[in-house]
Amino acid sequence: xxxxxxxxxxxxxxxxxxxxxxxxxxxxxxxxxxxxxxxxxxxxxxxxxxxxxxxxxxxxxxxxxxxxxxxxxxxxxxxxxxxxxxxxxxxxxxxxxxxxxxxxxxxxxxxxxx
Amino acid sequence: xxxxxxxxxxxxxxxxxxxxxxxxxxxxxxxxxxxxxxxxxxxxxxxxxxxxxxxxxxxxxxxxxxxxxxxxxxxxxxxxxxxxxxxxxxxxxxxxxxxxxxxxxxxxxxxxx
Numbered sequence: 001x002x003x004x005x006x007x008x009x010x011x012x013x014x015x016x017x018x019x020x021x022x023x024x025x026x027x028x029x030x031x032x033x034x035x036x037x038x039x040x041x042x043x044x045x046x047x048x049x050x051x052x053x054x055x056x057x058x059x060x061x062x063x064x065x066x067x068x069x070x071x072x073x074x075x076x077x078x079x080x081x082x083x084x085x086x087x088x089x090x091x092x093x094x095x096x097x098x099x100x101x102x103x104x105x106x107x108x109x110x111x112x113x114x
Numbered sequence: 115x116x117x118x119x120x121x122x123x124x125x126x127x128x129x130x131x132x133x134x135x136x137x138x139x140x141x142x143x144x145x146x147x148x149x150x151x152x153x154x155x156x157x158x159x160x161x162x163x164x165x166x167x168x169x170x171x172x173x174x175x176x177x178x179x180x181x182x183x184x185x186x187x188x189x190x191x192x193x194x195x196x197x198x199x200x201x202x203x204x205x206x207x208x209x210x211x212x213x214x215x216x217x218x219x220x221x222x223x224x225x226x227x
Contacts, residue, residue, distance in 0.1 A: 001160070031213060042204060042217045043158075092157055094215075101146045101165055101208060103215050107157040 002027055002095050004106035012112045013083055020079045021109045023093035028073035030096065033103065034066070037090040046091075049076050083113045116141045118207050120218035128226050133177075133192040135221045137205030140186065147188040148206040148215070149179055158204065164188065175199070200225045 003026040013019050023032065034046040047055040047068055055068040069077045080087050090110050094103045121136040139145060149161040162173025169181040175198075179190045188205060205218040 033213075033215075042219045044217075045214060048213060094158075096213075099165075101210075102148070102160065102163055103208075104160065105150070105158040110155075 001097055001102075002029065002104045004093060004095060004104060006091075006093060006106040006109050008109060009107065010110035010112075012114060015084050015113055017083055018079055018081045019083065019111060020077050021091055021093075023076045023078070023106055025074045025095050030073070032070060032076045033094045034068065034076075034078045035092045035094065035105075037092060037108070039088065043092065046078070080111065083111075085113045087111065088113045116145070116207050116209055116212075116214075116216045118205050118216055118218035120205050120221050122221055123219065124222050124224065126224040126226060127195045129197055130194050133190070133195045133199065133223065135190040135203050135205075135223065137179075137188045137190065137218060138186055139188060139205075139207045141207055141209055143209045143211060146208045146210065147179075147181060148208070149173065149177070149188075149190050150204045150206060152202040152204065152220075154201070161190070161203070195223075195225045197225050197227065199223060 005024045007022045032049045035043040037043050045058050046061045047057045049055040049068050049070040051070050051073050067079045090108045092108045094105045117140040119138045147164040150158040151161045162171050164171050164181040172178045177192045202220050204220050206215050208215045
Protein backbone atom coordinates (compact mmCIF):
# COMPACT_ATOMS: atom_id res chain seq x y z
CA UNK A 1 0.00 0.00 0.00
CA UNK A 2 1.01 3.62 -0.49
CA UNK A 3 1.63 6.09 2.32
CA UNK A 4 -0.24 9.30 1.65
CA UNK A 5 -0.06 12.56 3.55
CA UNK A 6 -2.21 15.65 3.23
CA UNK A 7 -1.72 19.24 4.31
CA UNK A 8 -3.38 20.92 6.05
CA UNK A 9 -5.16 18.34 8.17
CA UNK A 10 -7.88 20.85 8.96
CA UNK A 11 -8.63 24.52 8.45
CA UNK A 12 -11.25 27.13 9.16
CA UNK A 13 -11.65 29.66 6.37
CA UNK A 14 -13.72 32.71 5.61
CA UNK A 15 -16.15 32.73 2.73
CA UNK A 16 -14.79 34.14 -0.48
CA UNK A 17 -11.25 32.95 0.17
CA UNK A 18 -9.42 29.99 -1.38
CA UNK A 19 -7.56 27.07 0.15
CA UNK A 20 -4.98 24.83 -1.47
CA UNK A 21 -4.72 21.27 -0.21
CA UNK A 22 -1.56 19.28 -0.80
CA UNK A 23 -1.29 15.53 -1.28
CA UNK A 24 2.06 13.75 -1.12
CA UNK A 25 2.66 10.05 -1.86
CA UNK A 26 5.70 8.03 -0.86
CA UNK A 27 5.98 6.36 -4.28
CA UNK A 28 5.42 7.28 -7.90
CA UNK A 29 1.84 6.76 -9.03
CA UNK A 30 0.16 7.31 -12.35
CA UNK A 31 -3.25 8.41 -11.18
CA UNK A 32 -4.34 10.47 -8.22
CA UNK A 33 -7.93 11.08 -7.24
CA UNK A 34 -9.64 13.82 -5.25
CA UNK A 35 -12.84 13.16 -3.32
CA UNK A 36 -15.24 15.24 -1.27
CA UNK A 37 -17.10 13.92 1.75
CA UNK A 38 -19.80 16.28 2.89
CA UNK A 39 -20.92 16.09 6.54
CA UNK A 40 -22.56 12.77 7.27
CA UNK A 41 -22.36 11.62 3.69
CA UNK A 42 -20.41 9.28 1.47
CA UNK A 43 -17.51 10.09 -0.82
CA UNK A 44 -17.96 11.77 -4.16
CA UNK A 45 -15.22 11.84 -6.77
CA UNK A 46 -14.25 15.37 -7.76
CA UNK A 47 -11.61 14.66 -10.38
CA UNK A 48 -8.86 12.36 -11.56
CA UNK A 49 -5.37 13.78 -12.02
CA UNK A 50 -2.72 12.29 -14.28
CA UNK A 51 0.77 13.71 -14.35
CA UNK A 52 1.36 15.90 -17.38
CA UNK A 53 -2.24 16.30 -18.42
CA UNK A 54 -5.34 18.22 -17.44
CA UNK A 55 -7.42 16.76 -14.67
CA UNK A 56 -10.67 15.04 -15.60
CA UNK A 57 -13.62 16.41 -13.64
CA UNK A 58 -16.79 14.59 -12.69
CA UNK A 59 -20.24 15.93 -13.41
CA UNK A 60 -21.02 18.81 -11.08
CA UNK A 61 -17.42 19.84 -10.52
CA UNK A 62 -15.59 22.47 -12.60
CA UNK A 63 -12.00 23.51 -12.96
CA UNK A 64 -12.66 27.14 -12.02
CA UNK A 65 -13.97 26.06 -8.63
CA UNK A 66 -11.58 23.16 -7.99
CA UNK A 67 -8.34 23.71 -9.92
CA UNK A 68 -5.93 20.80 -9.63
CA UNK A 69 -2.22 20.60 -10.24
CA UNK A 70 -0.15 17.45 -10.79
CA UNK A 71 3.43 18.56 -11.29
CA UNK A 72 5.04 15.14 -10.76
CA UNK A 73 4.30 11.51 -10.00
CA UNK A 74 4.24 11.91 -6.20
CA UNK A 75 2.39 15.19 -5.62
CA UNK A 76 -0.89 16.94 -6.35
CA UNK A 77 -2.81 19.94 -5.10
CA UNK A 78 -6.52 20.72 -5.02
CA UNK A 79 -7.65 24.31 -4.59
CA UNK A 80 -11.11 25.12 -3.31
CA UNK A 81 -11.80 28.57 -4.75
CA UNK A 82 -14.13 31.36 -3.65
CA UNK A 83 -15.36 29.25 -0.77
CA UNK A 84 -18.85 29.26 0.68
CA UNK A 85 -20.20 27.40 3.74
CA UNK A 86 -21.46 24.68 1.38
CA UNK A 87 -17.83 23.79 0.68
CA UNK A 88 -17.39 22.65 4.29
CA UNK A 89 -16.36 19.03 3.85
CA UNK A 90 -13.59 16.53 4.20
CA UNK A 91 -11.39 16.46 1.10
CA UNK A 92 -9.47 13.25 0.49
CA UNK A 93 -6.89 12.30 -2.04
CA UNK A 94 -6.29 8.74 -3.10
CA UNK A 95 -4.00 6.78 -5.38
CA UNK A 96 -4.01 3.43 -7.12
CA UNK A 97 -1.85 0.90 -5.37
CA UNK A 98 0.60 -1.41 -7.08
CA UNK A 99 -2.27 -3.83 -7.60
CA UNK A 100 -3.89 -1.15 -9.79
CA UNK A 101 -7.47 -2.02 -8.84
CA UNK A 102 -7.17 -0.86 -5.23
CA UNK A 103 -7.26 2.77 -4.12
CA UNK A 104 -5.56 3.96 -0.96
CA UNK A 105 -6.60 7.12 0.81
CA UNK A 106 -4.91 9.94 2.59
CA UNK A 107 -6.06 11.08 6.05
CA UNK A 108 -8.20 13.88 4.63
CA UNK A 109 -8.40 17.64 5.07
CA UNK A 110 -11.27 18.86 7.20
CA UNK A 111 -12.48 22.21 5.96
CA UNK A 112 -14.93 24.50 7.69
CA UNK A 113 -16.04 27.64 5.87
CA UNK A 114 -17.63 30.38 7.93
CA UNK B 115 -23.81 1.91 -14.71
CA UNK B 116 -22.37 0.82 -11.42
CA UNK B 117 -24.07 1.43 -8.11
CA UNK B 118 -23.77 0.31 -4.51
CA UNK B 119 -26.53 -0.02 -1.94
CA UNK B 120 -25.81 -0.34 1.75
CA UNK B 121 -28.87 -1.38 3.71
CA UNK B 122 -29.03 0.31 7.07
CA UNK B 123 -27.34 3.63 7.69
CA UNK B 124 -26.93 2.68 11.36
CA UNK B 125 -26.29 -0.70 12.93
CA UNK B 126 -26.02 -1.27 16.66
CA UNK B 127 -24.70 -4.43 18.27
CA UNK B 128 -23.56 -5.50 21.70
CA UNK B 129 -19.94 -6.26 22.35
CA UNK B 130 -19.33 -9.90 21.45
CA UNK B 131 -22.27 -10.12 19.09
CA UNK B 132 -22.18 -10.89 15.39
CA UNK B 133 -21.64 -7.94 13.06
CA UNK B 134 -23.41 -8.02 9.69
CA UNK B 135 -23.22 -5.04 7.35
CA UNK B 136 -25.05 -5.44 4.07
CA UNK B 137 -23.89 -4.36 0.63
CA UNK B 138 -25.47 -5.00 -2.75
CA UNK B 139 -24.01 -3.83 -6.02
CA UNK B 140 -25.06 -3.32 -9.59
CA UNK B 141 -22.55 -3.83 -12.36
CA UNK B 142 -22.80 -4.97 -15.95
CA UNK B 143 -19.31 -6.48 -15.89
CA UNK B 144 -17.42 -8.44 -13.21
CA UNK B 145 -16.61 -6.00 -10.44
CA UNK B 146 -13.90 -5.41 -7.95
CA UNK B 147 -15.49 -5.01 -4.50
CA UNK B 148 -14.13 -3.28 -1.44
CA UNK B 149 -14.93 -2.49 2.16
CA UNK B 150 -13.32 0.55 3.73
CA UNK B 151 -13.52 1.68 7.35
CA UNK B 152 -13.40 5.26 8.57
CA UNK B 153 -12.70 5.84 12.24
CA UNK B 154 -13.67 9.20 13.74
CA UNK B 155 -11.60 12.07 12.37
CA UNK B 156 -9.56 9.79 10.15
CA UNK B 157 -9.31 8.89 6.48
CA UNK B 158 -10.42 5.65 4.85
CA UNK B 159 -8.63 2.42 5.56
CA UNK B 160 -8.96 -0.63 3.32
CA UNK B 161 -10.60 -3.44 5.26
CA UNK B 162 -10.72 -6.10 2.54
CA UNK B 163 -11.31 -6.59 -1.16
CA UNK B 164 -12.52 -9.10 -3.71
CA UNK B 165 -10.88 -9.12 -7.12
CA UNK B 166 -10.89 -12.70 -8.31
CA UNK B 167 -10.63 -16.27 -7.04
CA UNK B 168 -11.96 -17.31 -3.65
CA UNK B 169 -15.27 -15.66 -2.96
CA UNK B 170 -14.77 -15.55 0.82
CA UNK B 171 -12.19 -12.93 1.60
CA UNK B 172 -10.64 -12.17 4.94
CA UNK B 173 -9.56 -8.73 6.00
CA UNK B 174 -8.01 -6.95 8.90
CA UNK B 175 -9.36 -6.92 12.45
CA UNK B 176 -11.23 -10.21 12.04
CA UNK B 177 -13.61 -9.02 9.33
CA UNK B 178 -14.54 -11.08 6.30
CA UNK B 179 -16.89 -10.76 3.34
CA UNK B 180 -18.34 -13.14 0.80
CA UNK B 181 -18.89 -12.30 -2.85
CA UNK B 182 -22.17 -13.84 -4.01
CA UNK B 183 -22.62 -13.24 -7.71
CA UNK B 184 -26.12 -14.73 -7.81
CA UNK B 185 -27.25 -12.29 -5.13
CA UNK B 186 -25.03 -9.40 -6.26
CA UNK B 187 -23.99 -9.04 -2.66
CA UNK B 188 -20.80 -8.49 -0.70
CA UNK B 189 -21.87 -8.45 2.95
CA UNK B 190 -19.33 -7.77 5.68
CA UNK B 191 -19.28 -9.89 8.83
CA UNK B 192 -17.36 -10.31 12.03
CA UNK B 193 -18.19 -13.07 14.52
CA UNK B 194 -17.64 -11.02 17.67
CA UNK B 195 -17.80 -7.24 17.85
CA UNK B 196 -15.31 -5.19 19.82
CA UNK B 197 -15.81 -1.68 21.12
CA UNK B 198 -12.97 -0.60 18.84
CA UNK B 199 -15.01 -1.62 15.77
CA UNK B 200 -17.25 1.42 16.17
CA UNK B 201 -16.76 3.36 12.95
CA UNK B 202 -18.26 4.18 9.56
CA UNK B 203 -18.05 1.40 7.00
CA UNK B 204 -18.20 1.98 3.25
CA UNK B 205 -18.76 -0.60 0.54
CA UNK B 206 -17.37 0.30 -2.89
CA UNK B 207 -17.36 -1.15 -6.39
CA UNK B 208 -15.00 -0.68 -9.29
CA UNK B 209 -15.33 -2.39 -12.65
CA UNK B 210 -12.41 -3.69 -14.60
CA UNK B 211 -12.82 -1.16 -17.42
CA UNK B 212 -12.90 2.02 -15.36
CA UNK B 213 -10.79 3.93 -12.86
CA UNK B 214 -13.79 5.07 -10.86
CA UNK B 215 -14.56 3.81 -7.39
CA UNK B 216 -18.25 4.07 -6.56
CA UNK B 217 -19.13 4.23 -2.88
CA UNK B 218 -22.22 3.26 -0.98
CA UNK B 219 -23.77 5.68 1.46
CA UNK B 220 -22.03 4.12 4.44
CA UNK B 221 -23.14 2.30 7.59
CA UNK B 222 -22.32 3.61 11.02
CA UNK B 223 -21.61 0.76 13.42
CA UNK B 224 -22.18 1.31 17.12
CA UNK B 225 -20.99 -1.24 19.66
CA UNK B 226 -22.51 -1.24 23.12
CA UNK B 227 -20.88 -2.79 26.19
